[in-house]
Amino acid sequence: MPTTLEAPVALLAGEGLPDYAAITPEQVTAHMPGLLAELDQQLNHLEADLTAALEAGAPLSWQQVMGPLQRLGERLRWSWGVVSHLNGVCNGPELRSAHAGQQAAVVAFGSRVGQSRVLYRALESLQASDSLDGTQQRILAAERRDMELRGVGLDGNAQAAFNATTQELAELSTRFGNQLLDATNSWSLLLTEPAEVEGLPESLRGQLAQAARQGDHPDASSAAGPWLLGLDMPRYAPFLKYSQRRDLRERLYKAHVSRASGEEGGNGPLIERILTLRREQAQRLGYAHWADVSLAAKMAGSVEEVEQLLEDLRAAAHPVAVQELAELRACATRAGAPEAEALRAWDVSFWAEVRRQEAFALDSEALRPWFPLPRVLDGLFGLCNRLFGIRISAADGTAPVWHADVRYFRVDDAGSGEPIAAFFLDPYSRPDSKRGGAWMDECLVRSVAEDGRPVLPVAYLVCNQSPPVGEIPSLMTFEEVETLFHEFGHGLQHMLTTVERPQAAGINNVEWDAVELPSQFMENWCYDRATLLGMARHWQSGETLPEAEFAKLQAARTFMTGAATLRQVHLALTDLRLHSQWTPEGGRSPEALRREIAAHTTVIAPIPEDALLCSFGHIFAGGYAAGYYSYKWAEVLSADAFSAFEDVGLDNEDALQATGRRFRATVLGLGGSRHPAEVFEAFRGRQPSPEALIRHSGLVAAA
Numbered sequence: 001m002p003t004t005l006e007a008p009v010a011l012l013a014g015e016g017l018p019d020y021a022a023i024t025p026e027q028v029t030a031h032m033p034g035l036l037a038e039l040d041q042q043l044n045h046l047e048a049d050l051t052a053a054l055e056a057g058a059p060l061s062w063q064q065v066m067g068p069l070q071r072l073g074e075r076l077r078w079s080w081g082v083v084s085h086l087n088g089v090c091n092g093p094e095l096r097s098a099h100a101g102q103q104a105a106v107v108a109f110g111s112r113v114g115q116s117r118v119l120y121r122a123l124e125s126l127q128a129s130d131s132l133d134g135t136q137q138r139i140l141a142a143e144r145r146d147m148e149l150r151g152v153g154l155d156g157n158a159q160a161a162f163n164a165t166t167q168e169l170a171e172l173s174t175r176f177g178n179q180l181l182d183a184t185n186s187w188s189l190l191l192t193e194p195a196e197v198e199g200l201p202e203s204l205r206g207q208l209a210q211a212a213r214q215g216d217h218p219d220a221s222s223a224a225g226p227w228l229l230g231l232d233m234p235r236y237a238p239f240l241k242y243s244q245r246r247d248l249r250e251r252l253y254k255a256h257v258s259r260a261s262g263e264e265g266g267n268g269p270l271i272e273r274i275l276t277l278r279r280e281q282a283q284r285l286g287y288a289h290w291a292d293v294s295l296a297a298k299m300a301g302s303v304e305e306v307e308q309l310l311e312d313l314r315a316a317a318h319p320v321a322v323q324e325l326a327e328l329r330a331c332a333t334r335a336g337a338p339e340a341e342a343l344r345a346w347d348v349s350f351w352a353e354v355r356r357q358e359a360f361a362l363d364s365e366a367l368r369p370w371f372p373l374p375r376v377l378d379g380l381f382g383l384c385n386r387l388f389g390i391r392i393s394a395a396d397g398t399a400p401v402w403h404a405d406v407r408y409f410r411v412d413d414a415g416s417g418e419p420i421a422a423f424f425l426d427p428y429s430r431p432d433s434k435r436g437g438a439w440m441d442e443c444l445v446r447s448v449a450e451d452g453r454p455v456l457p458v459a460y461l462v463c464n465q466s467p468p469v470g471e472i473p474s475l476m477t478f479e480e481v482e483t484l485f486h487e488f489g490h491g492l493q494h495m496l497t498t499v500e501r502p503q504a505a506g507i508n509n510v511e512w513d514a515v516e517l518p519s520q521f522m523e524n525w526c527y528d529r530a531t532l533l534g535m536a537r538h539w540q541s542g543e544t545l546p547e548a549e550f551a552k553l554q555a556a557r558t559f560m561t562g563a564a565t566l567r568q569v570h571l572a573l574t575d576l577r578l579h580s581q582w583t584p585e586g587g588r589s590p591e592a593l594r595r596e597i598a599a600h601t602t603v604i605a606p607i608p609e610d611a612l613l614c615s616f617g618h619i620f621a622g623g624y625a626a627g628y629y630s631y632k633w634a635e636v637l638s639a640d641a642f643s644a645f646e647d648v649g650l651d652n653e654d655a656l657q658a659t660g661r662r663f664r665a666t667v668l669g670l671g672g673s674r675h676p677a678e679v680f681e682a683f684r685g686r687q688p689s690p691e692a693l694i695r696h697s698g699l700v701a702a703a
Contacts, residue, residue, distance in 0.1 A: 379535020509672025
């Protein structure tokens, strides 16, 4: 009697594009333990083989050590990576529970690999070989450093305590992110009177009405309401900018800045615990604090070096921000607004938009019809063709997706026609199941399979922009256009890598404070005339954005840049000092330290309800702990890189293409195979200078 073959388990495929619809929470719970047991057995065999070779004094080869180690790591990255990805874009109670149920075992296996003395000895032996190239040496140095930071040098009780703390930190990070998502989703405000939406543009009223329809008000309309307000950015940010109801702006702002700060489901206790545990981990590793651990793998050499950069930026931005606030007050005074003398945090966005229109006749909302997502994508893809010689084409229907909104694209070399990479784009906000923000992540990494077949890179590009409303496509704000370009820059570094060793391909092994270079570089092209006018076409008429509107965008580029820079400095300095200065015995809470910093990094003091740390997911639920400064650090690199294109002339097509191809070959192509300073010098011909950033930001006080 023939046996019935069991259907393959999608979660365990380990290669190719995941079958997202088939990967269920039940699969995660049922099959992750077996995968981890199998990988643990493979690790045992690898350790035994390496021990025998080391004891025999035989020289070790790259394939003998790094080959099996990479394959083992890739099996886990593939399976657990798709679970983590789905947890970010399709978050629900069942998947969240399944993820939390397996996270401890995944973390434990990571610690097991990272603390293998046999592997560490093998890496030492291999690194002594004179047959390795520079990329291999750099990979080995990073692997050894990472193992040291994961406690390979600890013994007995110290290592047990380190591992227990690693587990707890992973659990706390997940809880922090989940509670922030829950807090964001749990707050809403139903607006029923036309006076409550006074001043809101039609697109926002339509979006709020759509949210109401998706809730308990199926008959909601843009014209008659009701309208449902929420804390997700596509509703929150424009409401603060346009609402004429100061009382509602205040209510919304206070709800947003106090997210996840309540007694039940609040992140406050998690913050102190996370900071305490990180400090303990650092001291177990022989470092003074977590900031030193973080900087061990970054370009910046010390806390003092980062502090100096932030102080230089603060000194330049603070007087500019003070002047900007004075201009907003004067604007409110001219309008006869009662809040003119005491402008509060919930007033800034509103009066900044009034002032922007007054100074530049630039209405941010009025620009939306000129930036429908399909045409913005055409413009972005056209730019990449011009600069980098790649052709991007839609391939929807050829790959599995996790939601109907998700698009799939192929990337080919424009010259040879050879396929290079692919990417998924998940563009729209889904507050009920998708975490906020925007990010790029790896689906597949460039490598060579065991049978010699090339594995082409595939990226996840995730945004949270305004979704379509009825028959109207997603009409983007200019800020959303910049965000899309930013994330695509990360995607380009992942997809256009020429490095075939996956440990250094794309963004892998790139120092964290240099990884924002390509993303911030791409933002600059949103202000390039040919690029912007090539994609800014009215969604109905197809008419190109008028030259006058482009001139206004250019003129307004540095509008409120003092406040924007100061906010980034405030966040970066808060992050750095929480991880270098704060101690549980110091007698002040993390929030108290943050407010001390705010005294010289803000021009409007935080209100009592402001619990920013409870929603600071970058450092408590993401990878930016003691590294948030990286955005400004990399901005120096990205501005200087863009200035290379300015130097040859943005309208000089031949020179532009030559410079773009050089950028592709170096910054995008070399990835983590060389130190970022070497990669930058290979492109620019010299070390970076902050002059371009100062010029682009309009912070003349820094000159």
